[in-house]
Amino acid sequence: MKKLVFVLFLFSAMVNAQVKAPQPSPFGKLEQKVGLTDITVEYSRPSMRGRTIFGDLVPYDKMWRTGANENTKITFSDDVVIKGKKLKKGTYAIFTIPMEENWEVIFYSDVSNWGLPKQWDESKVALKVEANTDSMPFDMETFTIVIDELTNSSAVLNFLWESTVAYLPIEVPTDEMVMESIKTTMKANPTSNDYYAAANYYFEEVKDMKQSLEWINKAIDMQEETPFWMLRRKSLIQAKMGMKKDAIKTAELSLKSAQKAGNDDYVKMNEESIEEWSK
Template identity: 50%
Template sequence: MKKIFVTAALVLAFMVTGQAQIVTPQASPKAVIEQKVGLTDVKIEYSRPSARGRSVYGELVPFGRMWRTGANANTIISFSNDVVIAGKTLKAGHYALYTQPKADSWDVIFYNDTNNWGLPEKYDDSKEVLRASVKPEFLSRPVETLTIGVNGLDNDYAFLEIAWEKTMIALKFEVPTKKMAMQSIDAVISGPSANDLFSAAQYYYQSNGDQNKALVWMNQAIAKFPNSADVPFYFLRQKSLIQAKLGDKKGAIETAKLSLAASEKAGNADYVKMNKDSINEWSRK
């Protein structure tokens, strides 16, 4: 019996040892930078190599060649809104960030395929969304580890900075803060949207709130449409349900008939059936 226990213990120890993984630090650890510029969210994910006594630009990173701008997988930059770089619009989204360093200027490249390990095996010009040129700056103090960040923050712009060794570039990008702020202001000043009013009325109906208030909101939502033919069938359906709950069966049937016609036009069989069933039910009472 003792021999069995010893054997089982050895097997268990072997299994635990076999499943263990060796954990060591990465040579180029990953970093994630998140920064809000005005009303735009910017995120950068990249791996950070260190110089470790090596000459970087001109040797480790040859001049004139495309550079992955980091280590390991693609360096990825994301924008939550459209931005403007060098007078050109870069659509909201995420991009692989490549550069082409030269002694007197750098090209910064936004590439819409982010699934490469470093540079693409075959570069596709059609995936290059935007390219901008920027002058490098000389740093008096060396930067040991590649550093990418967003600095020089303003409500309307910021700078994408890449610094390593004694070189830094700062690429300006503009964000649509004024446009977004004005849209937000206009939306609030002009009052709730039709969908806001619909949602409020629907909640009051479902939670047995004040149905008179819910009906007022539904009428306001419907009034947001200048053309009655444009009122969604589900708006009319919700109004009919509220009217029925208030005891106005005649009004509910009239509204349900409008919803029925609109849902038939839209080809929504579910709402067609629901409206027909409700009309039949309310007609019997």
């Protein structure tokens, strides 16, 4: 009986034993918020390993899985615009056709494939766009996807490998979402932070500066002791409106408050602005 138990234990251990070793194309995940939109990329990352990539390992003018192993997937939490074309929110597989001058990028609604689909279904192509390419002055050893050049309403999706980068501009509906949020909140019971956020957005997007100043004043009026960063923003709004004397007075208040708080960054910024606006 003991022998049988030992044999069963040994067999179980052999079945459950697995060799753990690094994958040749490790999994990577990129999460980026652009404005108010979440973009997530999941992909496997092959490396050059001394091989020539484009035009050899990855042939020109043929569809590529854009990575390794399972589909490279991208998820958008909101509808977006890519190179002027609309793409509905959701998750898509990314397939590409690298060419010497540019790439064709395909967003495919079926993400369940290992590599390329066994049978291509054109009805599952949600979007097909052309990506521009540039040569890099160095080699990127491991295939890399990057989202950069971030603004409140846009970003650039980059594919980097070997000495090539292919890139696509992406626009997100930040302005539409923020304006609706401001409209709804202002009809309810806005807080000081709500007024500040609205004023700050109008300032950064160069909208109605008069409205921005009105909101920042309401935000300040609701504070027992106005924070230096809120005064700093008001001074910048006033300066943009051409109210330099008022901007200097507000910046001086922000400066004193920042000194009291021991925030050297805001002390420096206010001193520089006061000097600039005094000329």
